[in-house]
Amino acid sequence: MHERIVDDLAPELGVARWVDASGQPMGSYGLDRMPGAYKLIFCFQHACPGCHLTGFPTLTRLVEAFRGSKLISFAVVQTVFEDFEHNTYEQMLADQRKYALPIPFGHDEGEGRVGASSVLMKRFQSGGTPWFIVIDPSGVVVFNGFRLDAEALIANLKRIEARPPAPEVPAGTLTWRGVLQLTRDGNPAPPRRLDLSDAQWKQRLSPERYRILRQKGTERAHSSSMCTLFESGRYACAGCGTELFDATTKFDSKSGWPSFTQAVTPGVVAYHGDSSHGMKRVETTCNVCDSHLGHVFPDGPAPSGLRYCINALSLEKLS
Numbered sequence: 001m002h003e004r005i006v007d008d009l010a011p012e013l014g015v016a017r018w019v020d021a022s023g024q025p026m027g028s029y030g031l032d033r034m035p036g037a038y039k040l041i042f043c044f045q046h047a048c049p050g051c052h053l054t055g056f057p058t059l060t061r062l063v064e065a066f067r068g069s070k071l072i073s074f075a076v077v078q079t080v081f082e083d084f085e086h087n088t089y090e091q092m093l094a095d096q097r098k099y100a101l102p103i104p105f106g107h108d109e110g111e112g113r114v115g116a117s118s119v120l121m122k123r124f125q126s127g128g129t130p131w132f133i134v135i136d137p138s139g140v141v142v143f144n145g146f147r148l149d150a151e152a153l154i155a156n157l158k159r160i161e162a163r164p165p166a167p168e169v170p171a172g173t174l175t176w177r178g179v180l181q182l183t184r185d186g187n188p189a190p191p192r193r194l195d196l197s198d199a200q201w202k203q204r205l206s207p208e209r210y211r212i213l214r215q216k217g218t219e220r221a222h223s224s225s226m227c228t229l230f231e232s233g234r235y236a237c238a239g240c241g242t243e244l245f246d247a248t249t250k251f252d253s254k255s256g257w258p259s260f261t262q263a264v265t266p267g268v269v270a271y272h273g274d275s276s277h278g279m280k281r282v283e284t285t286c287n288v289c290d291s292h293l294g295h296v297f298p299d300g301p302a303p304s305g306l307r308y309c310i311n312a313l314s315l316e317k318l319s
């Protein structure tokens with residue numbers, strides 16, 4: 001079984017040959033050129049019976065449900081991994097005409113032989129055809145699989161479409177997409193560095209703080225009065241004193257840990273993919289001294305949508 005990409009930022013599709021909705025060859029095309037907030041990619045092969053029996057009918061149902069909508073856009077890719085003789089570019093064109101879908105079609109056979117086949121399939125670690133990929137507005141893959149429940153997706157998206165528009169995100173606000181990009185591409189250089197030996201940390205911190213900051217520990221939920229503290233002022237790293245959060249971005253998440261929506265400036269908090277305890281999370285550390293702070297989640301309030309869930313013991317409240 002493949003480790004399927006879900007909850008990660010979508011890689012670019014990597015499909016070289018495209019035709020537009022009317023079958024005319026296009027130059028490059030990909031996720032950044034798809035207009036919808038949500039994006040759906042349907043992968044098929046001409047000689048795949050399931051693609052015609054269930055795949056295209058599901059896609060047609062979805063395309064019809066969102067005709068004229070800016071909420072979701074669609075693309076079809078023939079991702080060839082077998083039967084190169086029948087799953088050709090010409091057959092892809094014929095299928096586009098046959099299904100009369102007003103959306104771009106791509107052809108992706110890699111180097112055209114088994115083992116050097118569809119680039120898209122490798123990037124998304126897909127399991128064959130028919131295959132559906134759904135990407136949310138933050139660029140995260142939210143569905144990557146054989147069987148897509150079209151009616152459930154339509155109902156969910158119609159609910160989203162009926163909601164009042166979300167407030168604009170002010171320029172410079174870090175969002176979940178930015179967090180995932182930093183997790184994937186690396187964090188910016190910190191404003192300064194503090195590097196101490198393990199012995200020096202032991203000497204400098206209380207045992208409880210040492211356990212959390214230097215050994216990625218977690219304090220008991222609701223163990224600190226800092227959760228319900230909302231007075232103005234800054235919160236600094238308990239390891240090195242770097243100012244990390246401001247009280248104006250603190251909110252009552254009811255989680256039992258102090259919660260914030262933004263760091264004071266970019267670069268003071270570092271982000272790392274964390275798959276410990278069987279969960280896929282993003283760990284936050286102080287970018288100056290590498291002390292563990294907590295995690296950040298995409299379920300915070302607007303406009304950033306972020307919830308920094310931080311151990312109170314990792315912080316020092318400044319007045």
Ligand SMILES: [Zn+2]
Pocket residue numbers: 237238239240241242286287288289290291
């Ligand atoms: Zn620090």
